[in-house]
Amino acid sequence: MKISAVLRSPYALILPAIALCLIFSVAPTAMSVRDSFRSVDYVSGADKFIGLANYRSIFTDDVFLRAFKNSVLFMFGVTAFSVPFGVAAALFLDKNGFIRNFTQSVIFTPHIVSFIAVATLWMFMMDPRYGILNYILGLLGLPPLRWLMDSSTSLLSLAIVAVWKTTGFNALIVIAALQKIPAELYESARLDRSTPARTFFHITLPTLSPILVFLVTASMISAFGTFDIVKFMTEGGPRNSSNLMVYWIYRTGFLHFQIGRAMAGAVILILFLAVVSAVNLALAGRRAHYQ
């Protein structure tokens, strides 16, 4: 009786998820936080508490500061393009019809391609000597760029790849949201002789705003956490011009094995993302009242 009561209880249903979460997310995170205050070296066997020394070290490290700055820039840059582009494409492609459905599918395709394939493809296209992008620039009468090889364009090049990969996903989410807007709203707007601009700002945008907040938050978090294309396309170079936080953590922790410093960076990353999410949620709460 007691046994079946436990089994019937909701706790039995959530137990596997909770257990996995504790083991594979909470515990590693806790260990990361712990290590950020310690000097850990698996080769020499050292493991001692050193207070805030790791944090002091990374905040006086030009490479870390550069990576942090790059990540913030990258986060805003990618979001500023991938979300508006996604919305614009969605408005353009809303409604059914063969060509629209086809185009919707096409712009979503980059999302399902692995980052490795995307990275190799764009490296091929961005090759300074043989790449097609420089050829296109030439056709437009523009001087060739050195894309990933140049410290002034490397971050931009990665951002182009990220925007290309994520815009279609954003568009699809917005299209889904648009199709949930009741047709009567538009009908009544039409009867009121509302202009398309008025309709957009008074009906479409407010209805979309929760999904937009979601998209902006998700886009910012994922852009800030970009890793694969950095590792594969530039390794953060030249001269750390395209180094992002996560790659910095990876390199410091997994290639240089300065575990304490890497974990200090990870803690900063988690805190920063928590702040970004909180700010977005707060803004979302505000927006919700307008409706």
Added chain:
Amino acid sequence: MSGGLSRAALRAAGFAVLIMIFAGPMFFMLSASFMSRYEVNITPPALMPSEFHPENYAEAWERMNFVHYLRNSLLSTFITIAGQLLVCVPCAYAFAKKQFRFKKTLYCLVLFDLIVPAQAIFLQMYILESGLGWINTMRGLTAPFFYSAFTIFSLVQYFKTIPDEILDAARLDRCSDVQVIARIMAPMASPIIITAMIFTFVYKWNDYFWTSILTTDETVRTLPMAIQNLMPVDHAAREWHVIMAGNVMALAPMLAVYILANRAIKSGLIYGSGGRRAVSGKSV
């Protein structure tokens, strides 16, 4: 009249630009995969292969050891999907439809992964899995991902919209929770479950990060690692034609799933709460 015409022309131009930007590079990938070694490295670049070299695929197939990695990709993806169905669906049902103590706290705990990015904890994951002896094993590559904050979150959002009356009726019939999930929740929520599983599929199929951390040899490595193996080490030249052929081969199964499930994805997105981009988190 002419206004209508120019508008149609503009619209056509719009489609053309969108398709060019998003399909252009993919087309280029396909085209380069049939070029000769010489043709991928010329200026001005060739858009189309002057003659077809399907043997690039044979070479990529052989050098990638394609079958081995395809098998691993399929296994790890489907095990993860099955695991998520078993772990996340009951959990989401409990949070959506049951009342119990500490529900809010536990829900916050379950959503933990939404903020903590995978890359912040990979080192500890590696050490943890080493301790378990899970490095280079299929369970090491799949079991931690049976739990997904994103999947649970989207399912909860949708489950909440299913009216309680239906469940009450089932309870009167003395259905157990498992039966309620299997007979009522799962069928009613199938669009969102399918969508969530497709996102898991995309995420797991393409995952490079965790595979590179949690494996040190080729035993259970998946297709993205096989493409990486086509990139040279030891100072050899990059053979783009073969790499692109490998890309096309790794993409094909994914594309097939996408074309088959296109409609389901969209309906899932429309009914569901929306998705999260599946690129950075441990969980989709």
Added chain:
Amino acid sequence: MRKSFVLLTAVIILALSFLAWRFSKSPDSAPVVDSSAETGRDGETVEVLFWNVFADDTSTGEFLARASEAFMKENPGVKITVNGQGGYDAIAERLEAAAAAGNLPTMAVIEETFLGRFHPIVAELSRYLPDAVIENYQPGLLASGYIGDGLYAVPFNRSMPVLFYNKTKFEAAGINSPPATWDEFRETAEAMSDRENGVRGAALCWDTDAWIFESVLYSWGGDILDETNKKVVFNDGGKAAETVRFFQEMEENGTLFSPYNHQEDPWITVATEVLQGRACMMLGSNGMYSLYSQWMADAGYELGIAMQPSFGDTPSVATGAGNIVVFGGAREEQKAAAGKFLEFLARDEYAGEYAALTGYLPVTKTAANSEKLRAWLSEKPEYQAVIEQMMYAHRRPFTKNWKNMYGVIVEELEACLSDKRADAAEAMESAAAACQKIMDENPD
């Protein structure tokens, strides 16, 4: 029903005890070698896992496969598995990861300087190697294997930077001897350059671990660290900046090809330029001699090899490349088997064959004098210069931080030779400061 309840409880208990274990576990104890897969009982096979730098399909990979095969025939009780890891950096990173996870191989090839990093976990070798074998190694190559009186690493694929040049083109231009000093290097590069046809006199890659830079710096009279191994001195008096500036100027004049404007691997780019006759000489590792000779022959040129240029009469070069270590945490019989395999590789037939096969330095005295190698050398009289160069080997940086330091240095060096040239003085100064910070924060 009852069963699943037990199962659920078990999961909870497991999860909690697992957490407890994780939180209490500290890496205080020395990392252990993974012996789980290798638990051979008495009289059964001893398994030895050997991590090699080069991939299995390279000449080194194939050589080791052959050698281990022959060794196992002689020693039926031992099974050697050779795994190529794809580069000195890669092998170092994987060893770090393996140390953290407690699954180190039995033995591995490391870049000689990495003994500074891994010495806490490697075994002292004089217990596993007969004195006669140790004494037979070339003393110049064995030096980097010692810490105090203890021997912790023995040479395997060892090399030095050398000058490779296109003999065919040099002769056609009437230049009969390769440059011996840096001034001659610059003049020769000028003479060999044909700007209209895009031919440059020289090409330069710093190497992924700044090895070429390091060696050139020594020939300039500079050093990386001071005698105490604590102070970074490579840019004292602007020495490093001066070195870099020399090549920067050549690049600006169009007499030096820089690979850092290209997306491909710098080594392959530089080698391709030289091989195809678009550049006429380069610095490289003598270990590539056989491979490059083959490539050049395929392209219709003859490859020349000479000592790295120097200032004045006293050359000074870096030694480098692979030493073999055995990990201390391995079981005693594994270490003994590893020692036997080292002894086997040091036999004249293998050490000599390997040198002749690749162009790496012969690691033992008797192999260098063996008939086989003498025959090989008589066909390649120029290679003698490489062997002589061993006398001028310079001390290398010995610190656990070297990998992190050269990462910073290479980044700056590459910038100095790329399209938007960095200011050499500024770049080297900031590299030196960053390296000093790394050393101060992580004292050896």
